[in-house]
Amino acid sequence: MSEHFSALFSPRSVAIIGASEDVTRIGGRPLRYLNEAGYEGTVYPVNPNRETVQGYKAYASVADLPESPDIALLAVPAKATVEAVRSCAEKGVKAAIVFSAGFAEADEAGAAAQKEMVAIARAAGMRLLGPNCLGVFNSSAKFYGTFSVVLDEEFIQPGPVAIVSQSGAYGAALADLARNRGMGISQWLTSGNECDIDIAEALKYVVQQPETRVVMAYAEGVRNRDSFIEALDTARKLGKAIVFMKTGRSSVGAEAAASHTAALAGSDAVFDAVLRQYGAYRARTTAEQLDIAYAASFGIYPKGNKxxxxxxxxxxxxxxxxxxxxxxxxxxxxxxxxxxxxxxxxxxxxxxxxxxxxxxxxxxxxxxxxxxxxxxxxxxxxxxxxxxxxxxxxxxxxxxxxxxxxxxxxxxxxxxxxxxxxxxxxxxxxxxxxxxxxxxxxxxxxxxxxxxxxxxxxxxxxxxRKALEPMQKIAIPREEVSEHAAKKLLSHAGIEFPHEELVAPDGDVGAAAARVGFPVVLKISSPDIAHKTEVGGVVVNVRSEDEAREAAAGILARAQDKVPGARIEGIVVTPMIGQGVETIAGVSRDPVLGPVVMFGLGGVFVEVLKDVTFRAAPFDVDEAHRMIREIRGYSMLEGVRGAEPSDVNALAELLSKLSRFAAAHAEEIEGIDLNPVRVMPKGQGVKVLDALIIPRKEV
Amino acid sequence: MSEHFSALFSPRSVAIIGASEDVTRIGGRPLRYLNEAGYEGTVYPVNPNRETVQGYKAYASVADLPESPDIALLAVPAKATVEAVRSCAEKGVKAAIVFSAGFAEADEAGAAAQKEMVAIARAAGMRLLGPNCLGVFNSSAKFYGTFSVVLDEEFIQPGPVAIVSQSGAYGAALADLARNRGMGISQWLTSGNECDIDIAEALKYVVQQPETRVVMAYAEGVRNRDSFIEALDTARKLGKAIVFMKTGRSSVGAEAAASHTAALAGSDAVFDAVLRQYGAYRARTTAEQLDIAYAASFGIYPKGNKxxxxxxxxxxxxxxxxxxxxxxxxxxxxxxxxxxxxxxxxxxxxxxxxxxxxxxxxxxxxxxxxxxxxxxxxxxxxxxxxxxxxxxxxxxxxxxxxxxxxxxxxxxxxxxxxxxxxxxxxxxxxxxxxxxxxxxxxxxxxxxxxxxxxxxxxxxxxxxRKALEPMQKIAIPREEVSEHAAKKLLSHAGIEFPHEELVAPDGDVGAAAARVGFPVVLKISSPDIAHKTEVGGVVVNVRSEDEAREAAAGILARAQDKVPGARIEGIVVTPMIGQGVETIAGVSRDPVLGPVVMFGLGGVFVEVLKDVTFRAAPFDVDEAHRMIREIRGYSMLEGVRGAEPSDVNALAELLSKLSRFAAAHAEEIEGIDLNPVRVMPKGQGVKVLDALIIPRKEV
The missing domain is CATH 3.40.50.261 (Succinyl-CoA synthetase domains)
Structure with missing residues (x-):
């Protein structure tokens, strides 16, 4: 990566395909900027109709260039772009920036053309930025690979700020606003359609540059979970601040974002959580983004909060x-x-x-x-x-x-x-x-x-923070399993469940109940019945052997009646546990950000107040503690109205284990529900009373 | 009021006591501003040591002035101020502005001097602004009764904005920021210690001026509930926007505000609610205050929200x-x-x-x-x-x-x-x-x-909105009353309670329970026992006459044991009602804003989430509806998980009645608790299951 990014931000030579004499045109503006800024590398205008362009010697084609330029700026119309990409690939160009619009964002023909140029570039080991982007600049290297009008009147001073934006217009506006506030910007990159290079890769590069202290980023979503998280993690390890503007918070905004860049639709709440988890600051307004980047550009952080x-x-x-x-x-x-x-x-x-x-x-x-x-x-x-x-x-x-x-x-x-x-x-x-x-x-x-x-x-x-050891993978069935089986699978992650017995349909539930200890709960056990209560498959507070036998018979009868043909493993007998604070934990897959752990308090907190919080899996126990403290009803776990404080340590352990299990089996598992999880008083652990695993149908 | 405020903002003549030749001094600056702005009224510098001041003929004393000036600016040290006020009062000055600090905000001697000058002014029918303030200006009248340096370099253009601020520094900063944004300001007033004129009165005046479209206000608190509410109400009736900065949100800020101006300590949450109730916008930041005032200064409001x-x-x-x-x-x-x-x-x-x-x-x-x-x-x-x-x-x-x-x-x-x-x-x-x-x-x-x-x-x-008829007053005992008695008092407000019977200590509780209908709740009835549950004074779910008799005996015995000497009226028998959504309603007295109604959902909503909302009493049913919709858990009342929608109309009626009762008896009642109030399904009303009235000890 590094070599290509060096070519992108600090090329020794640059070709401009479609170079123009007119300094207001897309093919003229970058040349003007390079010239006026005193770019010290070699500039190769490519224009078959002219001897020189803006005073530089012109070449008829890429093939005619005397060397392989580090970078090529493609200022040609969409329909000529694929051929231009091909000529660059053949010449051994390291990276090309495609300015034109009219590709995947436009229609199917555009999407096909975009796909084709990616294939050409990949085969040749050339990287592509764009299409439909404003390009890059690196003011400390005096390199301007952009046609943005933001540089029209005045260049931007080098400095500790970097800008990485999917939207060209937004990236340009940020640069303008930052300049007005006296902030210096070294690297600036807009990624447009992101056919190859995306903002995650760009982020990771810019945070590693010594002059960068803070990055302002803009995205409607990201394409690659792992490289995005890696970029955020690299930044915090290096002590570089990332101030993020993520749009699509509202349903209207999210819908507009989805239609703008179809591939990116993930949950805004999850994106938000991931930024928090990895230490990036999510700004709510552009003004706030600038304020915080400005403060971080000093590179001095308070030792405490006094x-x-x-x-x-x-x-x-x-x-x-x-x-x-x-x-x-x-x-x-x-x-x-x-x-x-x-x-x-x-x-x-x-x-x-x-x-x-x-x-x-x-x-x-x-x-x-x-x-x-x-x-x-x-x-x-x-x-x-x-x-x-x-x-x-x-x-x-x-x-x-x-x-x-x-x-x-x-x-x-x-x-x-x-x-x-x-x-x-x-x-x-x-x-x-x-x-x-x-x-x-x-x-x-x-x-x-x-x-x-x-x-x-x-x-x-x-x-x-210590690196998390990946959890040992186990075989996960690719079809529905019963609650009892799900608990067995999860116990490989070190998640403990109250002792329970599975009694075959013709077994003695009464005797099992006596062994478990009254009062007990009886539940139908079947891979085909995920929502047991809804089919009358659960009886609580069973207090004697006879009662247990009678209840079991009722459960089996109702199951056969309501779900004919369901595979019935039998009846699970578990102790009745009514104490503790009711919480729920779960795993879901975000279409972009992958396996995500959700945590919330049960009852009205989740149902009425949607008081839940998310983290990308996996995460450690410290992160789980931060996650737990984020919910609005956290004081329930600290103990209200004289109640004892709950065993938050055990809860954090549970969430971390769940996250590691989810991460290890990301390809096999679509979702997990642990509901309810009763958090007992401090020192007494958590009681996970139900478990559901939803396997992934296809990978 | 109007005559005095006309004198304050548009005087025909102005005396400056302590007028100075030095235009940078407190006594020199206003004179310079009046001169440079071309003030058209008569200016009387008072200075015993000079023939003229800044070109104006000077007078040795107020008594020597050829007429009674409309207004006097007192630019003399604190210790000379009382005498200056006296001379103005004797001369028949309509209003005087006291610039000096060193009064109630400083020490007891200062407070005494402040009190004395108020007494002198009141006796003469003269109004006072300040002390410890920056004064006023009215740019449309070219009148500048201020020594603020904000006018040092440039006057402010007249326009649709007015500024009313307790803090001189804040008021001056607002004027400066508004000017930078191109906003015109006509009236500007800073009230300082508010020994007489306060921001409520000033607000009411400025919103009535035809050129005013929007007011920016700053306060740490207010002194007079009625005139403050009247000012807000006048503004919304005239279609004038008020954008308010109220400081003291945080506990540290509130403490600093309290020590800054001791008389003002009210609850920030109540202040916030009152602003919302009366249509003023509370800005969280100065930037927001300016943004909104700027938008409102156009005087055009959207017809809808599309x-x-x-x-x-x-x-x-x-x-x-x-x-x-x-x-x-x-x-x-x-x-x-x-x-x-x-x-x-x-x-x-x-x-x-x-x-x-x-x-x-x-x-x-x-x-x-x-x-x-x-x-x-x-x-x-x-x-x-x-x-x-x-x-x-x-x-x-x-x-x-x-x-x-x-x-x-x-x-x-x-x-x-x-x-x-x-x-x-x-x-x-x-x-x-x-x-x-x-x-x-x-x-x-x-x-x-x-x-x-x-x-x-x-x-x-x-x-x-129709004017609320004041509720008929009734006699409220000035000592504690039992729940049963409290309910009787509240029923005068039209608040209904489930049928209940009070059985004397030697009466037959069993028979009463049978008449009320099982299951019933039994409660001790005593003016001396406010918290009945804590002394074992409540037994719920009583299902037979015998059970009732036994429970009643237990209650009476525990009451005598736990609260010896309590006056026991007997046992109240009420129906047991478990349905509906549990809510609470109450009344408390804010030290500044008077009787305030509180509403919230019961259980974790109030205990854990502090999900409550306030309104100043009285208010109508429409306002009660807005109040109810403000709580975060509102969807509980709309019906969650298939529950029926609750009778929000009946709840709103209850809150409005409670508010009118509280307002009518503001002098007699310290607080009221209705807890719980069960809101039944739509059409089935509300069930108020308990009531407590706390009388005011002294008025």
């Missing part, structure tokens, strides 16, 4: 405290002795946190400095944030503010520094140059700092 | 569809025949909605116009929103876009028009001048349009 807020105005301090707490930050009070000292300096001030030095401090440089220095040196904060509003723009007071901040922060290493201000860009820059994360809006700033804190936690987790 | 989205890029269309749906808008498909026509024009387009005309339409003016015109004329949309990004800034394509939009929207009356674009301010303005609500960020735009839709609903409700 924030000190400095203000000259009570109201703004309160507002920022609200926003900080809402974003997972802790507005911890200043140490009491420091508060007393500051109060002595200015009796009307509020030195607790938010630290309100009042308008008095505006005109008093030593006082202002003392307040800030006390917060930074003795407050024990991981983050220092000041509310400055238009102050820095004041001719008299602005320079004093900077002086005070310089003095107060001089010795502060590892401190995340932030400030709100409403000032011209050049004033903001003075603060940014001092390492301050600056925003006009305090709420947006606190959201971004909260996101930095989440990234730090995720990076730390990635460092200590 | 939105048509026009885009040249699939990705942006999907994103906007997500955002629209998330904000209560309906991305309804285009009529099938229109889709077919558009598809025929451009086979690769997506004409459903979002309508993606593809990049093809960018260069094809007739095509682009036809697409937009079809959406606007035949789509049936209330809102038209276009994704234009940097397009309007293009020299070749920008003018075409405007031409197409002009042609397409020419006949569209009542249509809310919106667009996203990332362009310089002067280009935005071209669209605004055509009535387009413009934003760089699509998510922020959709949130603002969603808010407009909410405002429209609220304005419509205000038009049809």
């Amino acid at each position: 924030i000190g807020i400095f203000t000259f105005s009570g109201g703004f301090g309160i507002q920022m405290a609200d926003d900080a707490e809402e974003n997972g930050l802790k507005v911890a009070p200043m140490p009491a002795d420091v508060q007393a000292e500051l109060k002595a300096l200015l009796p009307y001030a509020s030195p607790k946190n938010p630290v309100d030095a009042t308008a008095q401090a505006v005109t008093d440089l030593p006082l202002m400095t003392q307040y800030m220095r006390s917060m930074i040196e003795r407050g024990g904060y991981d983050i220092f944030s000041a509310v400055l509003q238009s102050g820095p723009n004041s001719k008299t007071y602005g320079p004093r503010l900077i002086e005070a901040l310089d003095a107060a922060t001089a010795g502060a290493k590892d401190l995340v520094k932030a400030a709100t201000m409403s000032v011209p860009r050049e004033v903001e820059k003075q603060f940014e140059d001092r390492g301050f994360i600056v925003h006009e809006d305090g709420s947006a700033l606190m959201k971004a700092i909260g996101a930095l804190n989440q990234f730090r936690e995720s990076f730390e987790q990635a460092k200590v | 939105i048509g989205i026009f885009t040249f890029s699939g990705g942006f269309g999907i994103q906007m569809a997500d955002d629209a749906e998330e904000n209560g808008l309906k991305v309804a498909p285009m009529p099938a025949d229109v889709q077919a026509e558009l598809k025929a024009l451009l086979p690769y387009a997506s004409p459903k909605n979002p309508v993606d005309a593809t990049a093809q339409a960018v260069t094809d003016l007739p095509l682009m116009t036809q697409y937009m015109r079809s959406m606007i004329e035949r789509g049936g949309y209330d809102i038209f929103s276009a994704v234009l990004q940097s397009g309007p800034n293009s020299k070749t394509y920008g003018p075409r876009l405007i031409e197409a939009l002009d042609a397409a929207t020419a006949g569209a009356k009542d249509l809310v028009k919106a667009a996203t674009m990332s362009v310089p301010r002067e280009v935005e303005k071209q669209f605004e001048d055509r009535g387009f609500i413009v934003h760089e960020d699509g998510s922020a735009l959709m949130k603002a349009i969603g808010a407009l839709n909410q405002f429209r609903e609220s304005f419509e409700q205000a038009k049809v």
Whole structure:
């Protein structure tokens, strides 16, 4: 991969097929950019009608080129593209970018043409980007393989940000907005139809580039689960932040996305969970995506979540405290002795946190400095944030503010520094140059700092996480199995079930029930009856041998009546367990993201509130704990109204085992239901009372 | 009020006590602003040491002024303020603004001084604004009674926006941010310590001004429930939008707010509910506050929530569809025949909605116009929103876009028009001048349009809402009463309870139980036992006369044992009712906002999920319906898993009656609990199974 991606982002030579003299055309614009930016590699315009194009010597065909260029930009109409791809493949080009639309997104003929060019490229070991894309650029290599108009007026400065987007228009807009905020972008890639290279591969490449600190990504879905997850995992291991815009949250949006790129339809809730699981931040709005990428572009993450807020105005301090707490930050009070000292300096001030030095401090440089220095040196904060509003723009007071901040922060290493201000860009820059994360809006700033804190936690987790041993595979029948058989299969994953006995249809259920211990539950056992309750196949709270025999006879009769011809293995006798907190766990297959574990509380939580959470399988016990804590009704497991705390450790073990079992048998299993799972008081484990495995019909 | 507020915002004459020649000082700045803005009234600087101040003839004292000025600006230190207020009162000044800090917010001496000046003003019929405030301005009257530096470089244009803020710094920042967005502001008021005039009164005044379309408000809390609610109600009746920033959401923020302005501590959740109830929009961030005020400043509200989205890029269309749906808008498909026509024009387009005309339409003016015109004329949309990004800034394509939009929207009356674009301010303005609500960020735009839709609903409700008749007051005992007595009191409000009998301690509970009908519930009846279950005072599911007699004896014995000396009225016998959806309703007193009705589902919904909602009492049945629909578990009442829908109408009647009862007896009642309230299937009403009234100890 790396060699092809080097060709894509830092080619030593580039051919432009369909090169044009007209700098506003698709075949002219990249040439103009390469020329104006001072690209240092060799440029080969291919145009059979001209001697030169935009001052470069032109070639009649790819075959005529004096060498195999690293990359070819195909600025030819859709119908000429397959032949152009072929000529590049024959010439030994490493990678080609297809700009044209009119392929798989258009109609069947386009899809066929797309398939053909992929086959040609694959056979030759050439990689393809697009079609229907805006291409790439790498501003640190001065390479511009794009016809995006975003570079029309001004190039983009290199910097710590990378952009990877399926949508060309969105990727271009992000670049424009980032530039307006003074953010530098090195790598930029739009993947369009993704006939070959997709955003997962691109993500994995850009996060490995030393200059990249943060990636802004856009997708409507992904094509390859494994490479997508690998990219996310690589990023967090390297401490690189990914800020993701995934569209298709709403049903209308999802439908529009599905019709836009048919292959991508997966569940938005699962996609969301996977981003969280692998430490990427999912932005809800483009503004938020930019805010967080901007904050992460500083490359400094808070060591913890304690924030000190400095203000000259009570109201703004309160507002920022609200926003900080809402974003997972802790507005911890200043140490009491420091508060007393500051109060002595200015009796009307509020030195607790938010630290309100009042308008008095505006005109008093030593006082202002003392307040800030006390917060930074003795407050024990991981983050220092000041509310400055238009102050820095004041001719008299602005320079004093900077002086005070310089003095107060001089010795502060590892401190995340932030400030709100409403000032011209050049004033903001003075603060940014001092390492301050600056925003006009305090709420947006606190959201971004909260996101930095989440990234730090995720990076730390990635460092200590051990690789999961793949679970030993077992043979899974390719047809329905009974509950009893499903439990046996799952017990290979280390999942334990209460002791139960399977009694053949002509066996003595009464005796078995006595051995299991009253009260018991009786259930029909049949691979053909998945929903046992609905056919009267379950009797609970059976209290004697006679009752058991009678109930069993009834169950067998109803089963034969309701499901004629069902294969009846007999009656399963299990202990009746009514205690514990009712939960459910399950596995399903997302069409894109593969086996996914679902967890939720039972009853109204799942039925009314849809209070469930997902994780891609497999995952470890720590991740299972995070998953469990995500549900809204989590306090049920902590114990409410005097109930004992539940055995969340055992529950986490169960979920992790289930996930590893699901991952090992992803090809054989369509779904698993463990419902209900009763979580007993701490130390007493979980009781899985029912199990259903749905085999995959075809692979 | 009106006369004093006219003096405050449009005085014919203004005195500045402590007027200064130095235009950077508190006493110099207002004079400079009045002078530079061309204020047409008479200006009286009061300064005993000068003949003139900033070119105006100066007076040695207020007493020396040739007339009673409408307003006085007090730019004197805190310790000189009381005397200045006295001299103004004696002169017959209508309203005075006190800029100085150092009063109730500082210490007890300051609080005493504040009290004294209020007494002086009240006695003379003079109104006071402040102290500790930045004052007011009214740009349409060219009156500037403020020393805020926000006007230092540039005045603010008159316009449809008003700003009312407790915090001077926040109010000034809002004015600055609004100006940066090109919004005009007529009235601006900051209320500081609110020793007399508070933001409620100010709100009520500004919403009545014809030029005001929208108010941005900031508060940490309010002082007067009735005038605050009256202000909100006046606004919605006049169709004026209020966009509110209320700080103190988090516990840290609430604590900081409480220490900032001690008198204001009310519940944030109740404040939130009151804003919703009376149609004000509570912004979560300052950016959101500005976005929504900006959209409302156009004064055009959508007739419904159907939105048509026009885009040249699939990705942006999907994103906007997500955002629209998330904000209560309906991305309804285009009529099938229109889709077919558009598809025929451009086979690769997506004409459903979002309508993606593809990049093809960018260069094809007739095509682009036809697409937009079809959406606007035949789509049936209330809102038209276009994704234009940097397009309007293009020299070749920008003018075409405007031409197409002009042609397409020419006949569209009542249509809310919106667009996203990332362009310089002067280009935005071209669209605004055509009535387009413009934003760089699509998510922020959709949130603002969603808010407009909410405002429209609220304005419509205000038009049809009938005044609530006050409920007839009854005598409420000022001490605890038994459940039985509480039910009797509540039945005066028309609240019905299942038939029950109170049996004296020596009466025959068995016979009463037989009359009520088995199974029954027995409960101790005592004004001294509020929590009956905790003392063993309740026995449920009693099935025979003998069982009833035995249970009653047990209850009486336990009550005497656990609560010695309790006044025992006897045993209440009620029917046992287990059906219906369990809910709870209650009344509590918010320290600021008075009697408040709470509603929630019972069980885990209230205990684990805190899924409750509030309304200030009283309210009508329609409002009760909105309240009920707000809870997250609402679908429980619609019927889940095949259950019948519940009698929500009866529930709404109950809540409205409860609210009217609470309002009528606000002085006598501290709280009411109806728990549980079982909501039976539709048509079968509600069963209130328990009632508790907590009287107010002191008024």
